[in-house]
Amino acid sequence: MADEHNVPFPPLPSMVIEKDDDSANDVKASKQEHETKLATVKMLLESIDQTVTVAFPLHAPVNELITHFAKELRMSVNVLQIIFKDKVLENQLTLSQIDVEPNTTVSMELHSKDPINQPLRRYRPRQDISMPDVITVRINENPNVTRDVVVEIERNNIRKPYLGGTHHRITGKEYHHASAQTIPPQRPDKGTVRYCRDTQTIESRHRVIQTTNEQSTQMSKPGYYISTENDRLLTPKPYQTAEERFEILTKKAIIIQKYFRRWLAKRDVNTLREAFQKRVQYELEQKQKQAEERQRRYQNDLERRLHPRTKDDFDVLYAALEKWREEEIAKINATKQGAARKAALALLVDEETELLATIDRYKSEASRHNKEANIQRFLERVAQPKKWKYKDGTTTEMDTPYSIRARELMQIYNTVTMKFLTLDERLDILLTLKHTVKEHDSRITQEIIQLIDREADLLMRGTKEENLSGLRERISTLFLQYIKTPTFNPGVVRHLKVPQDPVTAAQYKTFYCRSCQKYYPSTEFSVSSTNAKIGKCRQCIRLENIANKRSDQTKFKYLLKKVEKDECGHNDGAHCIFLLTVNDMEYMFKNIWDSHSVLSEESDIYTLTFVRWNRHEEFTPWNCILLTVEEANAHMKLDDPETSYSDPFCKKIRYKHAISRNHFTKLVEHMKKQQQQIHESKDMTITAVKVGRQRGTPTAMANA
Helix, strand or coil: CCEEEECCCCCCCCCCCCCCCCCCCHHHHHHHHHCCCEEEEEEEEHHHCEEEEEEEECCCEHHHHHHHHHHHHCCCHHHEEEEECCEECCCCCECHHHCCCCCCEEEEEEEECCCCCCCCCCCCCCCCCCCCCEEEEEEECCCCCEEEEEEECCCCCCCCCCCCEEECCCCCCEEECCCCCCCCCCCCCCCCCCCCHHHHCCCCCCCCCCCCCCCCCCCCECCECCCCCCCCCCCCCCCCCHHHHHHHHHHHHHHHHHHHHHHHHHHHHHHHHHHHHHHHHHHHHHHHHHHHHHHHHHHHHHHHHHCCCCHHHHHHHHHHHHHHHHHHHHHHHHHCCCHHHHHHHHHHHHHHHHHHHHHHHHHHHHHHHHHHHHHHHHHHHHHCCEEEECCCCCEEEECCHHHHHHHHHHHHHHHHCCCCCCHHHHHHHHHHHHHHHCCCCCHHHHHHHHHHHHHHHHHHCCCCHHHHHHHHHHHHHHHHHHHCCCCCCHHHHHHCCCCCCHHHHHHCCEEEECCCCEEEEHHHECCCCCCCCCCCEHHHHHHHHHHHHCCCCHHHHHHHHHHHHHHHHHCCCCCHHHHCCHHHHHHHHHHHCCCCCCCCCCCCHHHEEEEECCCCCCCCCCCEEEEEHHHHHHHCCCCCHHHHCCHHHHHHHHHHHHHHHHHCHHHHHHHHHHHHHHHHHHHHHHHHHHHHHHHCCHHHHHHC
16 A cells, blocks of 8 residues: 655645635625636656645646756755656646636656656655644535534644643543644734833832721620630730830840850861861871881881882892991900900801801892893893873874884793693793794804704603703793894894994993992993992992991982882973082082981981972072971972071081082082073073074074
8 A cells, every 4th residue: 555645835825715606796706706716637657656645836837846856855856757647747738728627636656757766755744733634624515515624733842831730540541631733823013022121110118107907896785795715814014114025125135146156166176176187187197107108118127128129129138247347346345355356256257257258148049030020021121012101191102113023932931931731732832932033143052052952852752851940041032132132133232231333332421440340331330420430340349348347328219219109200400410429419418408307307318308498499409308207299389498487407508508518519510501502592592592583584584
């Protein structure tokens, strides 16, 4: 069954009634000629089996009907054609010319001229239309006389208001009140403002007046009885004057004020009590936190002494050994003399030798423990991709052929060093390793291949894994050497201490160590701000410390890193702190600032820190102060410390700054040169800008 839809056509008169009365006079006949005559057209869209009904004027050409359907179907006008009685209608014809009577229904067919490439589309009716565009009403005027009237329905898309309704208690149905379909008439605009503040506001005046209340009473009388059962007896009280009333109100107001002030006082006391309790709780938490921090540091130091792993851990052991040795020597000198003293010192030397041997055993164990971790860190560092960091914090990574090659070698090395593998898995790993090293022909690759073949042969013969540990260690060591060779792994060049390229090696500055009589790159020497020339290398300084002084500088390293981190947080281009060494920090802490806070005399180095004396200038030995962490946080909030502290205290700080200037004379000269270079560079930039503006060309500015 075809789908039938009734749709509106282009705007027509709201209602047209065709009267077919033979007894009409001439005037009505002349009006009927001017009225628009309509016919109902049922258009069959044959290819999609759909029927659409429209009202169409008889005098309008067929071209308008085609245009209407082309717009509704979203197709071109040149593609559509209308067939009526098996004939194609021309566009200039009208319905009256093809013998269509008014108020009748005619059926037509709509086809596409190119049904293969441009078939008819399905007609989609409007959703908001639920009634036909034109209806035909048959009127019975007499029992034997009827006439048909064509009525066009006018639709106004208005939203009807909700006017309430009723609710059926039994069935639960709701019945809403309906409104008329006609739009309410609009008032003509006469140019007068109807809604304004002046018309909605009135002026009112308030006056206090006393009005009379008319009342009536009912009393018993002959013939009329009123019950007195519910009556009440009212006794008048003494008369109260205005002064007495004012006095009573004053007393009551005083009572209200008293209780209100009491409430305010209780509120303030409760606020102070809560603040006091919070302060006490905060102090307890801080004390507990400090105690936990001390306990954690104590446990950390104990763990470092029992299980040393790093160079700093062994420095702690050597410092503890030296402290014990000095205490024992002082005890021997105080209690013994002569031969007994010499014998006791000899025994002390033997005990010291045993302890040094124990520390050496710890070193060997730590080196074995750290070896694999150091190798893994080295391989990961070589295999890392290149990274770029932007201002918004995001990073961009890029893998290069060198990083990809290094990552492949790292994965092979990790699989080669794995344990507890099956026979097939181990053979697959060895085969992969053999194919990897076969890419290059050299002495080391040939040796690796020979070892791989030997292990594969032993595995096929059923040799136990305990007997293959040495062979596997040789294979992993040689493969690690293979990875560290730039010929086989070009990405490792940037991570080797000794440059393999002679041209690159010439660019590195090398210096001569007078102690070990060897040449090292500049990175192997620690340069202090007070030294005039380069002295011993780091290894010789460490050996000298172990043999003679045995001092522990771990705490001062911690202090220096903390100050460097704080300076980086200022982000103002400070660079003086990065020229200071651990020895300089130790000298400042012990000799200049006497190892305690200037304000509170606190001597725990873990709670002390160096901060700027004037926060608007960068950190230097002559612009710093040693305080606790809490004191430092409060000090950094001061804009001008000279006016915030007392004169004797400021004089004391200036004296310590003068000592620092005298000790770090070379650093003072270096800072002055840096400032001069900065000013000169700014002057050169200003001069270049002026010259470029005078000459008027960017090239001239760049040359200047």
